[in-house]
Amino acid sequence: MSTLxxxxxxxxxxxxxxxxxxxxxxxxxxxxxFFVTFGVVPLFGVLFLSFTRWDGIGAIHPDGLNAWRSxxxxxxxxxxxxxxxxxxxxxxxxxxxxxxxLGTFLAGHQRYRGFLAVLYFIPLLLSSAxxxxxxxxLLDPNFxxxxxxxxxxxxxxxxxxxxxxxxxxxxxxxxxxIPFHSLIYQxxxxxxxxxIYEAAEIVGAGRLRxxxxxxxxxxxxxxxxxxxxxxxxxxxxxxLIFVLTAGGPGDATRVLALDMYKRGFMANLxxxxxAIAVILVLVGLGIALGLRRLGGTxxxxxxxxxx
Amino acid sequence: MAVTTPPAPTxxxxxxxxxxxxxxxxxxLRLNWIxxxxxxxxxxxxxxxxxxxxxxxxxxxxxxxxxxxxxxxxEWTLDSYRLVIxxxxxxxxxxxxxxxxxxxVPAVLIxxxxxxxxxxxxxxxxxRLSNSLFLMGLAIPLQAVIxxxxxxxxxxxxxxxxxxxxLPSIAFAIPLSVLVLSNFIRDVPRELFESMRLxxxxxxxxxxxxxxxxxxxxxxxxxxxxxxxVWNNFLLPLILTQNPDRRTLPLALxxxxxxxGVNVPAVLASVVLTTLPILxxxxxxxxQLLSGLTAGFGK
Numbered sequence: 001m002s003t004l005x006x007x008x009x010x011x012x013x014x015x016x017x018x019x020x021x022x023x024x025x026x027x028x029x030x031x032x033x034f035f036v037t038f039g040v041v042p043l044f045g046v047l048f049l050s051f052t053r054w055d056g057i058g059a060i061h062p063d064g065l066n067a068w069r070s071x072x073x074x075x076x077x078x079x080x081x082x083x084x085x086x087x088x089x090x091x092x093x094x095x096x097x098x099x100x101x102l103g104t105f106l107a108g109h110q111r112y113r114g115f116l117a118v119l120y121f122i123p124l125l126l127s128s129a130x131x132x133x134x135x136x137x138l139l140d141p142n143f144x145x146x147x148x149x150x151x152x153x154x155x156x157x158x159x160x161x162x163x164x165x166x167x168x169x170x171x172x173x174x175x176x177x178i179p180f181h182s183l184i185y186q187x188x189x190x191x192x193x194x195x196i197y198e199a200a201e202i203v204g205a206g207r208l209r210x211x212x213x214x215x216x217x218x219x220x221x222x223x224x225x226x227x228x229x230x231x232x233x234x235x236x237x238x239x240l241i242f243v244l245t246a247g248g249p250g251d252a253t254r255v256l257a258l259d260m261y262k263r264g265f266m267a268n269l270x271x272x273x274x275a276i277a278v279i280l281v282l283v284g285l286g287i288a289l290g291l292r293r294l295g296g297t298x299x300x301x302x303x304x305x306x307x
Numbered sequence: 308m309a310v311t312t313p314p315a316p317t318x319x320x321x322x323x324x325x326x327x328x329x330x331x332x333x334x335x336l337r338l339n340w341i342x343x344x345x346x347x348x349x350x351x352x353x354x355x356x357x358x359x360x361x362x363x364x365x366x367x368x369x370x371x372x373x374x375x376x377x378x379x380x381x382e383w384t385l386d387s388y389r390l391v392i393x394x395x396x397x398x399x400x401x402x403x404x405x406x407x408x409x410x411x412v413p414a415v416l417i418x419x420x421x422x423x424x425x426x427x428x429x430x431x432x433x434x435r436l437s438n439s440l441f442l443m444g445l446a447i448p449l450q451a452v453i454x455x456x457x458x459x460x461x462x463x464x465x466x467x468x469x470x471x472x473x474l475p476s477i478a479f480a481i482p483l484s485v486l487v488l489s490n491f492i493r494d495v496p497r498e499l500f501e502s503m504r505l506x507x508x509x510x511x512x513x514x515x516x517x518x519x520x521x522x523x524x525x526x527x528x529x530x531x532x533x534x535x536x537v538w539n540n541f542l543l544p545l546i547l548t549q550n551p552d553r554r555t556l557p558l559a560l561x562x563x564x565x566x567x568g569v570n571v572p573a574v575l576a577s578v579v580l581t582t583l584p585i586l587x588x589x590x591x592x593x594x595q596l597l598s599g600l601t602a603g604f605g606k
Contacts, residue, residue, distance in 0.1 A: 023428075023510075024423070024424040024427060024428035024429075024434075024510060025424065025428060025431060025433045025434060026424075027420040027421060027423060027424035027428070027514075028420070028421045028424045028425065028428075028433075028434060028437045030417040030420065030421075031417040031418055031420065031421035031437075031441075031481050031485065032421070032437055032440070034414075034417065034474070034477050034478040034481060035440065035441065035444055035478050035481045035482070036440075037459070037474075037478065038452075038456055038459070038474060038475045038477075038478035038479070039444050039447055039452070039478050039479065039481075039482075040440065040444075041455065041459070042452035042454075042455035042456050042459065043447060043451075043452055043455075045452070045454075045455030045458065045459075046451065046452055046454055046455050048455075049454060049455060049458070056457075098345070098349075101341065101342055101345045102342075102345055102346065102349055104342055105342030105343065105345060105346045106346070113346070116346055116350055118593065119350060119353065119354055120349065120350070120353055121589075122353070122354070122357055122586075122589070123353055123356075123357070125535065125582060125585045125586065125589055126539075126578075126582055126585075127538070127539035127540075127541065127556075127557045127560070127581065127582075128539070128541060128557075129539075129541050129557040129558070129560045129561050130557070130560055130578045130581055130582060133560060133561070133564050133574060133578060134356055134359075134360055134575070134578060135356070136564075137571050137574065137575065138356060138359065143371075143372060143569070143571065144376070145359070145376055145377075149375065149376065149377065175352065175353070175356075178349070179353065232446070232448075235448065236448045236449075236450050238450050238541075238542060239541035239542060239557070242541075243541075243561055243564075257450045260450070260454075264454055265546065270454055273454055274454050274455075277450075277451045277452070277453075277454060278451075280448070280450070280451045281447070281448075281451045284446065284448060284451070285446060288446055
């Protein structure tokens with residue numbers, strides 16, 4: 001992220017040149033039309049719907065604060081928030097060190113590492129539905145990997161016990177996304193000037209020392225970017241959990257997005273479901289802004305200018 | 308720029324540093340064993356399930372339960388694939404192609420137009436506002452707005468059609484596409500635009516004849532990245548369709564799984580068939596795909 005500086009210069013330059021062509025505005029209209037219709041309007045729509053009663057088929061009735069009252073008064077909300085944050089934090093804790101390590105490793109230019117990278121990224125291509133289905137079969141206590149290999153510790157009812165199920169979700173999420181974050185770190189590491197390492201070597205700093213004193217601090221903005229994506233992304237683990245456990249066993253993996261789906265499209269209570277969607281948006285925005293603040297203001301500026 | 312970041316930048320400086328002394332290079336190799344171990348461990352963790360999917364999909368159902376899950380089948384069979392293809396797979400595949408192409412082609416074109424206007428259109432409030440709106444859009448998850456999207460689709464009388472999945476897919480492909488493309492167009496040397504203008508070319512002509520060809524790498528990246536997202540989307544078909552004939556592949560996978568239950572090889576064969584087109588893409592356009600995956604973030 002620190003390298004966002006160059007675009008800033010170019011940005012101001014082209015802005016100066018573009019003064020005369022103010023009539024290009026209409027070129028934005030098609031994109032704007034689509035985005036406003038299916039992005040901006042729904043964002044306000046979901047807030048509006050949270051003050052209504054609607055079964056998803058019939059007419060929409062204004063309902064005051066009833067939906068909010070029922071959602072906020074329901075212990076299910078706290079539970080879903082808890083599960084969401086638990087999965088968020090655990091998957092961050094697993095993914096970040098692993099991605100940093102792999103990203104640093106992949107940043108080397110050796111040929112075999114490039115080859116490894118090609119293979120690493122295959123999980124990224126699979127749909128969450130495919131991944132969930134695969135792991136469900138692999139972890140099946142009777143027919144899965146554990147039974148096939150006769151390894152009893154693998155032969156657990158992985159998706160049938162509360163804590164195990166949460167662990168499995170965290171593991172699969174990590175399996176799916178560690179390659180992606182490694183890729184981000186790979187890019188970050190490659191942008192660190194070699195000269196810093198050369199200086200460190202002259203002073204006689206070891207590899208580990210170099211990692212902690214140079215690589216890690218230099219990657220500050222990359223870490224923030226990657227963490228933001230991880231954390232905000234974890235709010236949207238819907239398809240994976242839906243196919244894997246459908247929120248179960250019991251409600252053990254019923255994250256916010258799943259809670260919204262179940263209330264809205266299974267119990268036909270669109271009002272409360274919309275209220276949860278609003279909470280989902282607020283949590284996501286809150287975290288994203290918080291993490292951005294962590295990165296300092298310079299990042300925000302260059303983000304906006306660069307774009 | 309965001310697009311070309313991951314590979315090149317520091318590459319040229321590398322040889323000089325290793326040339327600095329063979330002892331340094333040797334030290335680097337020797338001491339990076341933690342990363343090395345992690346790298347090879349991850350290869351096993353990452354690839355084992357993939358390997359297992361592929362070999363298991365060629366096992367017969369009885370063979371699947373009888374053999375070691377990590378060994379290739381005693382007898383390779385295509386029965387599972389036959390079963391999946393007979394179960395309307397071709398139709399779901401077709402639906403996925405229609406939805407993906409139908410969403411991505413217009414999405415990329417209108418995003419390109421918007422990006423061009425944002426870069427070349429000066430500092431008017433309208434373009435600035437549009438740009439901010441698109442940037443804000445990066446933070447809106449589809450799930451959070453799926454209920455109003457569902458309502459809009461019903462009101463447009465599009466429920467249970469392929470168009471119902473196409474329209475929101477276009478909208479949600481726009482923010483990142485505009486960001487990546489406008490970053491790229493900004494890198495086109497100003498002199499080129501100037502010379503087009505001196506030649507009497509309109510902005511419209513400049514856009515298609517100068518900016519479009521020059522932006523091709525970014526266009527490819529954005530296309531592949533968005534296509535992957537639409538191809539794998541599960542939520543839109545789940546919410547916006549009902550008729551089995553309208554299913555796209557990810558949703559069909561889910562129903563296959565319910566339908567075949569313990570016939571694991573068949574389920575896995577459907578996973579393979581669903582992923583195959585993307586793998587082909589990956590083999591062909593790996594570089595663009597990988598830079599696409601981190602587009603807008605790598606920088």
